[in-house]
Amino acid sequence: MSSVLFDSPGPRGRRLVMFGNVASGVVVAGVVVFVLVVLAQQGQLDPALWVAALDGRAWQFYYLPGLQNTLRAAAFATVGAVAFGVLFGVGRLSLNPLVRVLSGVVVEFFRAVPVLLMMFFLWVFFSRQLTWVPDRPYAAVVVALVLYNGSVIAELVRSGVRNLPRGQSEAALAVGLTGAQSLRSVLLPQALVAMLPAVISQLVVVLKDSALGTLIAYPELLRATQILASGEQNPLQALTVAALVFIVLNWLLSVLAHRLSLTLSSRTSGKTVEGVGIGNPVAAPVVPEPH
Amino acid sequence: MDDYFAELGELFERFNVVGAFWTNIQLTFWAALIALALGTVLALMRISPIASLRFAGTAYVNVIRNTPLTVIIIFMVLVVWTLFAVTLAPGFNDNFFRLAVIGLAIYHAAFVCEAIRSGVNTVPVGQAEAARAIGLPFLAAARLVILPQAFRGSIAPLGNTLIALLKNSTVAAAGSVSWETASTMRLMIEFRPDHLYLIFFIFALGYVVLVIPIGVVTTWLSDRLAVKR
Amino acid sequence: MRKHTIRLMAVAAAAALSLSACGGGEVGEEPTEGATTAEGGGTIRIGIKYDQPGLGYQDADTFTGFDVDVATYVADKLGYSADQIEFVESISANRETMLQNGDVDMIFATYSITDARKEVIDFAGPYFVAGQDLLVAEDNTDITGPETLEGKNLCSVTGSTSAQKIKDNYATGVNLLERPGYAECVTALGAGQVDAVTTDDIILAGLAATEANAGKFKVVGAPFSEENYGVGLPKGSELCEDINAAITEMIEDGTWEELVAKNTEGTGYTPNAELNPPTPAPCA
Structure with missing residues (x-):
């Protein structure tokens, strides 16, 4: 993509780059050696600690059940967030000013409050007020994630509809559809397709944020890892494994989101948005990429 | 009614809510500065002519943005401080505050990088061609032509990153910064569970009051500074 | 176009359902379905810590530690064999509400008897005095x-x-x-x-x-506070007397000493002898 910014380096440039690569390779290798030496001094390279963090027992009784809980929370939270997002996103596009304002207040509120505060609050709230809720830490995690990510998706829905070419709604009105009908049968379906990759990127946010559940003892991956670590006394090793699991899983989701955005762009007149996965919709670039 | 306000007074005297918010604001401010610098360097690396730099930039972004922030903050204390004995300030509280700032900056730099890259994508190809045509090498073209326009184009996503950073600064609780908002709210609720709604409302409102102006300002700036084409 | 959207949504929903069909994987533990209260026979739900080796620890698919051993002993005296016990994680901040909401029948989780807690729940014991x-x-x-x-x-x-x-x-x-x-x-x-x-x-x-x-x-071995570990019970529980009898028996038949030694092996630790073993306080 950047080829327009520079020429392919010539022989002198290539030599320079080669020299730079070798030099930085040496530096990186030096850093790695330093890290390993310090870890060895601290006794953190003791094979027993790593085996305990990697063996079948760790996976069977800690990581995998924890991961199952992480995925369970993330799956429900995503479905709930999409429902919440479509509902309030459409609410913000409503012709009724009251509905519009109310949806706006709800969406802006839940986008502004940190998920961690929301989880703490809901956890205590469920424990004290809604005692019929069966699995309360789980419910607090899911509901907090739905409220926050649902608000983000509501914004995606709204901007998705807004970013459609005007011809779409004009054509719908011209064939005699009412405003609501054109929203339902012409605009929304295209906006939803356009935002699907962004929803999958949002799933990355959901998965990462579900790790906050560890602070209210929801037995997700990070919590399970901590329990493993407190018995084996290997927090560094166990957390490294858990971090790698998160990275691989989220990376696969990001790749999926990217693929989808390429595939789906033919099915909508809007521009598919990938989102960068930080939890806020990114304004879709209006100008084509420099090629 | 008087009793109610007396109880409130007691609650606020015992817990420093304003101080807690000030902590999060400071965490956000310093982390934002470092993340902006680091993120710009990463964005330059990702569009640079040197393949190994592009690879390093891409690898950084893909690893960091897929890692839960909680894990990064825990690693700052567990690895950087505990095992490598990196001390950033003589006092314990200052030290953990700074470690949390670095952790937040490392995480959000990945998103700053992506925001700037999306800004680079708003720069028309003719601009880059013109820069090349007058003989500017890569760094000069980036510094004089591409980045100034890219920054303007990336204000909206950068604003979103700043908002996310402010909210994520609560995760510093996992890095022994126990006087920030999330920890303070938790202690207050444990101390006076009967005031649950009020306590949550105060903290939620605090964040709404902080977040909405950032959103308004960045939208205004991004409209005002957008390069009219 | 709409068909595609609906199909995509359906796929997402199906994925969520199939995940939920696997049930909640509680870390190393069976799902809680079919659990009944102590009064109904069957199983008894006991709250313990999961992350404190030596006291309450989830070790693969079993639970170990002093609290777990005491709980197992007491449950046995109440008529529940080891496989009728269902252990539930109860972290410190959540113990009172778990009892109040009936999530568990009793709690053995380094639970200090305090006056503030006695206002909302009952305690049997103490079965250990820590500091x-x-x-x-x-x-x-x-x-x-x-x-x-x-x-x-x-x-x-x-x-x-x-x-x-x-x-x-x-x-x-x-x-x-x-x-x-x-x-x-x-x-x-x-x-x-x-x-x-x-x-x-x-x-x-x-x-x-x-x-x-x-x-x-x-x-260090110079305890500077007195923490009376009790058995947390819902307010008005009828189990208190029976639990106290079981604790007394456990102390008298030497099991208590055995369990302390077993769970702190190799550390040279001995409980504060002036206060241990304790005598259970009369039930409220």
């Missing part, structure tokens, strides 16, 4: 109690008040570190970045007794 103490490196000689911590670095777990208590009452110049788990505190102690870890003595002994820590740390 706040310090864990230090095996070769440390200059830390002998909380007042010797002036200028030292001290670690405790997030949300616990034990470290703050030391700062307020014994050594105002102590530096506090809060970590999400005990393992991280112990790692910091091993690396020399903190000088001591604080919490109840028997918890510290349990940490020191883990295989990975063998011979590295010691409990």
Whole structure:
């Protein structure tokens, strides 16, 4: 993509780059050696600690059940967030000013409050007020994630509809559809397709944020890892494994989101948005990429 | 009614809510500065002519943005401080505050990088061609032509990153910064569970009051500074 | 176009459902379905800690530790065999509400009997008297109690008040570190970045007794608080008398001593002999 910014380096440039690569390779290798030496001094390279963090027992009784809980929370939270997002996103596009304002207040509120505060609050709230809720830490995690990510998706829905070419709604009105009908049968379906990759990127946010559940003892991956670590006394090793699991899983989701955005762009007149996965919709670039 | 306000007074005297918010604001401010610098360097690396730099930039972004922030903050204390004995300030509280700032900056730099890259994508190809045509090498073209326009184009996503950073600064609780908002709210609720709604409302409102102006300002700036084409 | 959207939504929903069909994987434990209350026979639900080796620890698919052993003994006397017990995680902040909401029938989780807690729940026991103490490196000689911590670095777990208590009452110049788990505190102690870890003595002994820590740390052995570990029960529970009888029997037949020794093996730890073994207090 950047080829327009520079020429392919010539022989002198290539030599320079080669020299730079070798030099930085040496530096990186030096850093790695330093890290390993310090870890060895601290006794953190003791094979027993790593085996305990990697063996079948760790996976069977800690990581995998924890991961199952992480995925369970993330799956429900995503479905709930999409429902919440479509509902309030459409609410913000409503012709009724009251509905519009109310949806706006709800969406802006839940986008502004940190998920961690929301989880703490809901956890205590469920424990004290809604005692019929069966699995309360789980419910607090899911509901907090739905409220926050649902608000983000509501914004995606709204901007998705807004970013459609005007011809779409004009054509719908011209064939005699009412405003609501054109929203339902012409605009929304295209906006939803356009935002699907962004929803999958949002799933990355959901998965990462579900790790906050560890602070209210929801037995997700990070919590399970901590329990493993407190018995084996290997927090560094166990957390490294858990971090790698998160990275691989989220990376696969990001790749999926990217693929989808390429595939789906033919099915909508809007521009598919990938989102960068930080939890806020990114304004879709209006100008084509420099090629 | 008087009793109610007396109880409130007691609650606020015992817990420093304003101080807690000030902590999060400071965490956000310093982390934002470092993340902006680091993120710009990463964005330059990702569009640079040197393949190994592009690879390093891409690898950084893909690893960091897929890692839960909680894990990064825990690693700052567990690895950087505990095992490598990196001390950033003589006092314990200052030290953990700074470690949390670095952790937040490392995480959000990945998103700053992506925001700037999306800004680079708003720069028309003719601009880059013109820069090349007058003989500017890569760094000069980036510094004089591409980045100034890219920054303007990336204000909206950068604003979103700043908002996310402010909210994520609560995760510093996992890095022994126990006087920030999330920890303070938790202690207050444990101390006076009967005031649950009020306590949550105060903290939620605090964040709404902080977040909405950032959103308004960045939208205004991004409209005002957008390069009219 | 609409068909595609609906199909995509349906795929997402189906994925969510198939995930949920696997049920909630409780870390190393069977789902709670079909559990009945103690009165209904069948199983009994007991709240324990999952992350405190030596007291309440989830070890693969079993549970180990002093609290678990005492709970198993008491449940046996109440007529529940080991396989009729369903252990549930109850973290400190959540213990009262779990009892009030009927999530568990009783709690054995380093649960100190206090007047404030007695207002909302009942206690049987105590079955052990712990005290706040310090864990230090095996070769440390200059830390002998909380007042010797002036200028030292001290670690405790997030949300616990034990470290703050030391700062307020014994050594105002102590530096506090809060970590999400005990393992991280112990790692910091091993690396020399903190000088001591604080919490109840028997918890510290349990940490020191883990295989990975063998011979590295010691409990100072000068407890400076009195924590009466009781059995948490819902208000008005009828089990209190029977539990107290079981605890008394456990102490008299030597099982108590055996269990303490077994769970703190190799640390040289002995419980505060003036207060242990305790006599269960009469039920309310």
